[in-house]
Amino acid sequence: MKKSTQVALILLITSLIAFNLFGVQRFPRPEFENGYQQPETILNAPRALFFEYFDLAVLIGSLSLITWLILKKRSRKAVFWVMIFSLLYFGFYRKGCICPVGSLQNVTLALFNPEYSLPINGIAFFIIPLVxxxxxxxxxxxxxxxxxxxxxxxxxxxxxxxxWVQSLLGLIPFIYLGLAVLFAATASDFIVCRYDPFVGFFRHNASFMMFAIGGILLFISVFIARPYCRFLCPYGVLLNLVSRFSKKHLTIAPSACISCRLCENSCPFGAIDKPTGAKFKQPSNVLVKKLILYCLIIPFLMAVCGWTASKYYESFAKVNFKVKLATEIMQSKNSESEVIPLEITAFRSSGNSEEVLFEEAKVILNRFYLGNWFLGGFIGLVFGLTLARLTIIPYKTDYTTNKGTCFSCARCVDYCPVKE
Amino acid sequence: MDNKKLNRREFINKGVRIGIGVGIGVIGYELLSRTLSSKTVWQIDPAKCIQCGKCATSCVLEQSAVKCLHVYQMCGYCDLCSGYLRPETKELTTGAENQLCPTSAIERKYIDDPYFEYHINEELCIGCGKCVKGCGAFGNGSLQLQVQHELCVNCNQCAIARECPSEAFSRVPASSPYLLKGFGGK
Incomplete structure (x- = not known):
C-alpha cells in the first residue's frame, strides 16, 4: 500500500468518526484556546400562562358585571363604561385575539379533526358567552x-x-357562518379571522385592504349601527338563536308596558318589535294554510340550494392547501412550463409520496362535497324560515325587545317612563 | 285561553333551553376531554422550512415576528460563511455589497484566526431567510428561522402559516415553544 493511500484512508476514517461525533456538521465547531465564551441563543418565552387565565377571569368578570348592570341596574351609562373597558382590554390591549367570534372555528376544527386539540381558553371563550x-x-x-x-x-x-331590508341583510351572517364552519371543518382556512375588519385597528398594524374595509364599516356604523354585528357576525347567529330561548332577558319596561310609543325609535338596531294591531290577527285557517305551504316550500328550497352548492364543491375545495397542492402537481405533469411553483418544490424536498397526498386530497374533496350539500341545505332552510317570518306575523299588543336580535345595550330603557 | 297559550310557549321555551344547555355541555365535555395543552403558539419546523422568503412579507405585523436565530453550538465559525457572504462575491470583506443579508443584520466578529462569530441583530432581521438558506446549503445549518414569541401576537390563524408553501408552521404547546434543530443535543 502506498503511503499516500494510507494517509488518505486514515484521513477518511478520522473524518468519519468526527462526522459521527458532530452529527451532520460539515464544519465542526473549533476548540478555542483564547478563553472565548460562546454566547447563548436567546429564546424569549411566550406570554405566561397566568395571563391566559387572567383573560378568562376578565371575560367572566366583565360578563357577570354587565349582565347585572343590564338586568338589575338597568343603566345604559354603566353598560357603556363596561363596553369601553372591554374595548380597551380585549381590543387594544389583547389586540383582538383571542375572541369568541373566531373561536367558533377552532371549536369546529377540533370537533371534526381529532388530531387538533383546542386549548382550554379557546373552549372557554366559545362556551361562556353562549351560556x-x-x-x-x-x-x-x-x-x-x-x-x-x-x-x-x-x-x-x-x-x-x-x-324587510333588515331580514334580507340578516341572511348574510348565516351564509358566513355556514362557510366558516365548512372551511374550518375541512381544516382549510379560518375565514372569520382572515376577514376580521377591526383587528387591524387593535394591532395598529394591518394591510391597506384591512384598514380600508374596517374604515368603511366604521363609517357605515355612524348611520347604520353595528353593521358587522347585525349583518356579518357568524357568532352572532349562534347567540341570536340561543338568546331566543333565554331564561331572563332585558325588557323595555320593568313592569307592564303602557304602549306610550316613547321607545319606538330608540333602538338603533331595529330590535324592538312593535304591537301589530288587531288587523294583523290572522284567522287560524289562513295560518294553517301558510304553514302547509311552507312545509312544502322549505324542503324544496333546501334541496335546490344543496344541489346548487354541491355543484361548486371543487372550487370551494381549492381553498384547502392539500387539494390545491395535489391539483398543482397534477397540472404540472401535463404542462411544459419550466417554472415550478414553490409549493411543489417544497413538497418534493419533503420526500412525501404523491400517492399519499392524492389520497388525502380525495378524502378532503369528498368532505367538501358532503359539506357543500349541508351548506346549501342550511342556506335553503334559513331562506325559507326568513320568508315564513316575513309573512307570518305573530299577534302582539306590547312593545318588546326582539330576543333574537336585541344586543341588550339598554338604550331603550332610558326612554321608558315606567320606572318601577 | 291566553293564559294557556302562554304556558305552552313557556313550556316549549324551557324545553329548548334545556336542550341547548345539554348540547353546549356535551360539546364542552367532548372538547375538554381531548385537550392536551393549556396554550398553543405558532412555530416553524426548520426541517420542513424551504426559506421561500414569505415569512418576511406575510406576517400581519409590519416587521415579521419571524426572526433568524443562531444556534451557536452548531456553528462552525467559518471565515467563508455561506450565510453571511453572497455566493459570487469578489472579495471576502464585510462590505455591504458582499453581504447576503439585505439589512446587514448579521454582525461578524473576529474571534481567533481563522474563526469568526456571527451574531444576529434582531432589530434589523426581517426574517427573509436568505442567510438560513446559505448556511443550510453549504454550512452547518446553525442559522434557523423561528417565530420570536416576544413579538408574535399569536393570531388565531397565523397569516404566514396560510401562505407557507411547505406547511412548516404548526401550533406547538407553549411549554416548548421553539423547534430548533440541533439544540440541546438533538
Whole structure:
C-alpha cells in the first residue's frame, strides 16, 4: 500500500468518526484556546400562562358585571363604561385575539379533526358567552365583545332600516357562518379571522385592504349601527338563536308596558318589535294554510340550494392547501412550463409520496362535497324560515325587545317612563 | 285561553333551553376531554422550512415576528460563511455589497484566526431567510428561522402559516415553544 493511500484512508476514517461525533456538521465547531465564551441563543418565552387565565377571569368578570348592570341596574351609562373597558382590554390591549367570534372555528376544527386539540381558553371563550346568553340574553354583545364595542362608539346618527331590508341583510351572517364552519371543518382556512375588519385597528398594524374595509364599516356604523354585528357576525347567529330561548332577558319596561310609543325609535338596531294591531290577527285557517305551504316550500328550497352548492364543491375545495397542492402537481405533469411553483418544490424536498397526498386530497374533496350539500341545505332552510317570518306575523299588543336580535345595550330603557 | 297559550310557549321555551344547555355541555365535555395543552403558539419546523422568503412579507405585523436565530453550538465559525457572504462575491470583506443579508443584520466578529462569530441583530432581521438558506446549503445549518414569541401576537390563524408553501408552521404547546434543530443535543 502506498503511503499516500494510507494517509488518505486514515484521513477518511478520522473524518468519519468526527462526522459521527458532530452529527451532520460539515464544519465542526473549533476548540478555542483564547478563553472565548460562546454566547447563548436567546429564546424569549411566550406570554405566561397566568395571563391566559387572567383573560378568562376578565371575560367572566366583565360578563357577570354587565349582565347585572343590564338586568338589575338597568343603566345604559354603566353598560357603556363596561363596553369601553372591554374595548380597551380585549381590543387594544389583547389586540383582538383571542375572541369568541373566531373561536367558533377552532371549536369546529377540533370537533371534526381529532388530531387538533383546542386549548382550554379557546373552549372557554366559545362556551361562556353562549351560556350567559342562554340565561340572560346577548349581554356579551352589549359590551364585552371588542368588535361590537368599536362599532357602538361610532353609532352617532343611526337611521332605522325597513324590516324587510333588515331580514334580507340578516341572511348574510348565516351564509358566513355556514362557510366558516365548512372551511374550518375541512381544516382549510379560518375565514372569520382572515376577514376580521377591526383587528387591524387593535394591532395598529394591518394591510391597506384591512384598514380600508374596517374604515368603511366604521363609517357605515355612524348611520347604520353595528353593521358587522347585525349583518356579518357568524357568532352572532349562534347567540341570536340561543338568546331566543333565554331564561331572563332585558325588557323595555320593568313592569307592564303602557304602549306610550316613547321607545319606538330608540333602538338603533331595529330590535324592538312593535304591537301589530288587531288587523294583523290572522284567522287560524289562513295560518294553517301558510304553514302547509311552507312545509312544502322549505324542503324544496333546501334541496335546490344543496344541489346548487354541491355543484361548486371543487372550487370551494381549492381553498384547502392539500387539494390545491395535489391539483398543482397534477397540472404540472401535463404542462411544459419550466417554472415550478414553490409549493411543489417544497413538497418534493419533503420526500412525501404523491400517492399519499392524492389520497388525502380525495378524502378532503369528498368532505367538501358532503359539506357543500349541508351548506346549501342550511342556506335553503334559513331562506325559507326568513320568508315564513316575513309573512307570518305573530299577534302582539306590547312593545318588546326582539330576543333574537336585541344586543341588550339598554338604550331603550332610558326612554321608558315606567320606572318601577 | 291566553293564559294557556302562554304556558305552552313557556313550556316549549324551557324545553329548548334545556336542550341547548345539554348540547353546549356535551360539546364542552367532548372538547375538554381531548385537550392536551393549556396554550398553543405558532412555530416553524426548520426541517420542513424551504426559506421561500414569505415569512418576511406575510406576517400581519409590519416587521415579521419571524426572526433568524443562531444556534451557536452548531456553528462552525467559518471565515467563508455561506450565510453571511453572497455566493459570487469578489472579495471576502464585510462590505455591504458582499453581504447576503439585505439589512446587514448579521454582525461578524473576529474571534481567533481563522474563526469568526456571527451574531444576529434582531432589530434589523426581517426574517427573509436568505442567510438560513446559505448556511443550510453549504454550512452547518446553525442559522434557523423561528417565530420570536416576544413579538408574535399569536393570531388565531397565523397569516404566514396560510401562505407557507411547505406547511412548516404548526401550533406547538407553549411549554416548548421553539423547534430548533440541533439544540440541546438533538
Amino acid at each position: 350567559f346568553t342562554l340565561f340572560f340574553g346577548r349581554t356579551f354583545c352589549a359590551g364585552v365583545c371588542p368588535l361590537g364595542a368599536i362599532q357602538d362608539v361610532f353609532a352617532l346618527r343611526p337611521v332605522s332600516l325597513k324590516s
